[in-house]
Amino acid sequence: MAYIVVCSVTFILSILSLFSGFGLGSVLMPAFALFFPLQLAIAATAVVHLANNIFKVLLVGKNADWVTVVRFGIPAAISAMVGAALLTFLDKIPVLMSYSISSGTYEITVLKLSIGVIIVGFALFEISPFADKLEFDKKYMPLGGIISGFFGGLSGNQGALRSAFLIKSGLSKEAFIGTGTVATVIVDICRILVYGFSIYTTKLNTLSNEIWHLVIAATVVSFIGTFTANRLVKKIKFRTIQLIVCVMLITVGSAISLGIF
Numbered sequence: 001m002a003y004i005v006v007c008s009v010t011f012i013l014s015i016l017s018l019f020s021g022f023g024l025g026s027v028l029m030p031a032f033a034l035f036f037p038l039q040l041a042i043a044a045t046a047v048v049h050l051a052n053n054i055f056k057v058l059l060v061g062k063n064a065d066w067v068t069v070v071r072f073g074i075p076a077a078i079s080a081m082v083g084a085a086l087l088t089f090l091d092k093i094p095v096l097m098s099y100s101i102s103s104g105t106y107e108i109t110v111l112k113l114s115i116g117v118i119i120v121g122f123a124l125f126e127i128s129p130f131a132d133k134l135e136f137d138k139k140y141m142p143l144g145g146i147i148s149g150f151f152g153g154l155s156g157n158q159g160a161l162r163s164a165f166l167i168k169s170g171l172s173k174e175a176f177i178g179t180g181t182v183a184t185v186i187v188d189i190c191r192i193l194v195y196g197f198s199i200y201t202t203k204l205n206t207l208s209n210e211i212w213h214l215v216i217a218a219t220v221v222s223f224i225g226t227f228t229a230n231r232l233v234k235k236i237k238f239r240t241i242q243l244i245v246c247v248m249l250i251t252v253g254s255a256i257s258l259g260i261f
Contacts, residue, residue, distance in 0.1 A: 002035045002214055010218040014052055014225030015232075018060075018177065024222070025049045025152075030252040036211055038111060038256075039091045042155070043192070044215050050188035052222040056181040059230050063178030065171055071141040072165070073183040076149030077190040083153025084194035090114060098259070106259035115155040116257025122151075123246040123253065138169055145183070153191045 009031040010024070017024040025045050032041035090111040098107045144165030152162075166180050 002210070003217055005034060006031045006214055006218050007221045010048065010221045011225045014222040015229040017052075018056065018226055018229035024052060027252055028218070029155075030256060032211075032214075033256070035214075038115070039087065040211065042087065044211055046188055046192050047215050048218045048222055050185065050192060051219040052226060053181055053185045053188060055223050055226055057185055059226065060174070060178045061182055063172075063174040064182045065175045065179045066182075068138070068141060068166070068169065068171065068179050069182050069186075071138070072145040072162075072179075073186040074145070075142045076145035076152070076162070076183060077186045079146045079149035080153035080187045080191045081194050083150040083155075084191040085153075087111070087154050088194075108257070108259040112256050112259055116253045116255070118151060118155045119253030119256065120250050121253075123250045127243060127246045141165065141169065149187050152187050153194065 006028070009028055013024045013027055028048060029041055029045040032044050035041075036044065091109075093110040095107045095109050096113065098105060100106070144162070148162040148165065162180055162183065166176055166183075171179060
């Protein structure tokens with residue numbers, strides 16, 4: 001069941017995320033969280049996310065605006081490491097409350113509540129009229145990198161804010177996709193380094209090796225989805241993709257906040 005759920009979600013979202021600039025990490029993480037502890041689910045998602053974005057770089061990286069990559073990506077990488085370190089701290093805070101529905105028992109923790117609220121907040125922001133009216137001068141690129149990188153390290157969700165800054169910076173559609181992809185790879189590498197240390201020290205790596213097999217399978221499926229999306233890039237409406245992803249984010253974010261995932 002884990003392979004069916006995770007790989008299906010990966011394939012669909014790897015197609016959507018090439019156009020929208022976000023979505024794969026945001027929704028894939030809850031899919032992993034159905035079968036593994038939340039901290040490990042975020043780390044596993046980061047690995048698939050990184051591999052998928054490296055593949056994207058090979059396809060669209062040539063269109064990146066490298067001045068924007070440096071001004072946005074470097075601050076994002078640094079703040080992502082701070083966010084990833086905070087994730088480890090939040091995971092150690094005791095359960096806030098637990099409740100039962102039918103035969104199931106669910107726990108609400110600071111970590112789950114924080115991540116759930118962030119996911120829902122990003123989704124509501126992205127579909128709001130306010131987001132469409134935002135415009136960012138290129139001088140604000142470092143600030144945008146710091147904000148999106150921090151939340152990327154904390155929750156695996158950086159794409160919505162990254163897209164909000166980059167799409168308003170005067171880049172062409174091709175440059176927007178290429179720049180966002182390169183910046184994402186930089187952030188993913190930094191947060192995976194922090195996650196890896198955290199997972200080792202908390203001994204989460206003593207769990208079944210099944211997750212590594214699942215990560216490999218999801219990575220291969222993500223390549224297929226991204227390759228498919230690259231061939232359809234001129235046929236998809238950007239706003240339609242945003243709305244689909246945002247509905248999914250609100251659903252899973254609410255579920256995580258309530259301790260269901």
